[in-house]
Amino acid sequence: MNNKIFIQIDLDNNKRLNRTELFIWFRTLERRRLALESIDEWNDYVNFIKNGELTWSDYKTETFDNDKNNELMRRDKNRWLLADKNHSGTLDFEEWHVFLHPEDFSFMSKVVVDEALNDLDEDDDERISLQEFIGINHNTEDMDEEDEKEIEHLEREFRNIRDKDNDGYLNRDEVREWSMIDDTKFTDSKVDDILDELDLDKNENLDSKELVNFSKHFDIEDSRLLNAELDTYSNLYN
Numbered sequence: 001m002n003n004k005i006f007i008q009i010d011l012d013n014n015k016r017l018n019r020t021e022l023f024i025w026f027r028t029l030e031r032r033r034l035a036l037e038s039i040d041e042w043n044d045y046v047n048f049i050k051n052g053e054l055t056w057s058d059y060k061t062e063t064f065d066n067d068k069n070n071e072l073m074r075r076d077k078n079r080w081l082l083a084d085k086n087h088s089g090t091l092d093f094e095e096w097h098v099f100l101h102p103e104d105f106s107f108m109s110k111v112v113v114d115e116a117l118n119d120l121d122e123d124d125d126e127r128i129s130l131q132e133f134i135g136i137n138h139n140t141e142d143m144d145e146e147d148e149k150e151i152e153h154l155e156r157e158f159r160n161i162r163d164k165d166n167d168g169y170l171n172r173d174e175v176r177e178w179s180m181i182d183d184t185k186f187t188d189s190k191v192d193d194i195l196d197e198l199d200l201d202k203n204e205n206l207d208s209k210e211l212v213n214f215s216k217h218f219d220i221e222d223s224r225l226l227n228a229e230l231d232t233y234s235n236l237y238n
């Protein structure tokens with residue numbers, strides 16, 4: 001694998017990658033990816049940003065071209081209010097990042113759950129039934145095998161993972177658990193997969209022999225993710 005990448009992952013410099021190093025690496029990459037997204041979108045508003053702050057009114061004018069977008073506007077406004085941590089009415093870059101990625105910040109969970117219910121809770125009973133979870137897009141008449149598999153998959157997910165108390169509905173707590181990003185779980189399963197495949201002697205460490213033919217897990221399509229400058233943005237998660 002690419003030596004430059006290896007050096008970045010191998011924090012204790014012992015020429016082997018352990019579980020913690022893999023975990024930190026993939027979490028770092030994911031956060032850098034999100035930070036890049038926020039930078040790109042922030043730049044779209046560059047003409048409106050004054051002293052590092054964007055006002056709701058400028059955001060609204062630039063984003064929504066007419067009143068037809070009322071629903072989306074209302075949704076964004078709710079997010080905006082919660083992301084505006086210092087209640088200045090404006091967002092600085094850090095608050096902007098939270099505004100764009102609320103699933104990553106536990107103090108934003110109210111708005112994330114509200115949005116999910118708004119999208120899925122057809123009968124407005126403040127909970128999501130199996131039917132609502134599967135979605136109304138599945139028209140039973142022209143379903144092919146692929147659709148049926150997908151529905152079975154969603155049913156299993158609903159019953160086995162999402163509906164913790166087995167009452168047939170997802171309440172707000174269950175929706176929160178489903179909607180918020182749990183970095184720990186995500187990266188853990190990715191690390192598990194990689195160790196499963198590459199750690200041939202099962203010592204929970206990947207050495208150069210084990211890594212020699214397997215760069216695919218570590219190849220990074222977007223070279224900007226390797227830019228150390230992005231570490232400036234690691235404070236986004238503090």
Ligand SMILES: [Ca+2]
Pocket residue numbers: 084085086087088089090091092095
């Ligand atoms: Ca603010």
Ligand SMILES: [Ca+2]
Pocket residue numbers: 120121122123124125126127128129132
């Ligand atoms: Ca419902």
Ligand SMILES: [Ca+2]
Pocket residue numbers: 163164165166167168169170171174
């Ligand atoms: Ca339930």
Ligand SMILES: [Ca+2]
Pocket residue numbers: 199200201202203204205206207210
């Ligand atoms: Ca090993």
